[in-house]
Amino acid sequence: MMHKRLPQAEPASDPELLARVAQGELSALGELYDRYRAPVRRFLVQATSDASDVDDLVHNTFMTAAQCAERYDGRAVCRPWLMGIAAQLVRRRRTALGRWFTVLASVGVLKAAHQRTHRRVEARTDLDRALARLSEAKRTTLLLAEVEGMSCPEIASLLQIPVGTVWTRLHAARRELRQFFQAEASP
Helix, strand or coil: CCCCCCCCCCCCCHHHHHHHHHCCCHHHHHHHHHHHHHHHHHHHHHHCCCCCCHHHHHHHHHHHHHHCHHHCCCCCCCHHHHHHHHHHHHHHHHHHHHHHHHHHHHCCCHHHHHHHHHHHHHCCCHHHHHHHHCCHHHHHHHHHHHCCCCCHHHHHHHHCCCHHHHHHHHHHHHHHHHHHHHHHHCC
């Protein structure tokens, strides 16, 4: 006896899922998480030089997306929107860490933490080490452009900065990467 296959339902579009999330449907958020967790995590690993709290940032990206789902602009693919949320969280994290490092430096703890971080950075590949040397702002902008394939106007909109600033950061990041690899190649 032959069994007929039931037709597979088309997966819900990103705007449909976000509309359902806005209505409080957590299963829709789970679908978005399953769909975009890997690229969001990859971006965050690179943007933070593989910080120990990357998984927390991934989680916070999707929780923030749930909180502002009703404001989603309706684009067919929400990946750039999620990357923008992740980039904003990285920026907030940097500000918070800056305050924390100031406190730690005042009590002498920072030197040991810096030495541990330095050892971790030395163990990375050349590209990872080169990216780790960029400022977080330049690294985030470069990754959004080169890895995520976003245009400068898209990046400017996501990061809420002028498009000229995006161009400046990209130019500076590329120059610094060239300098790094030229120095590495020199005997």
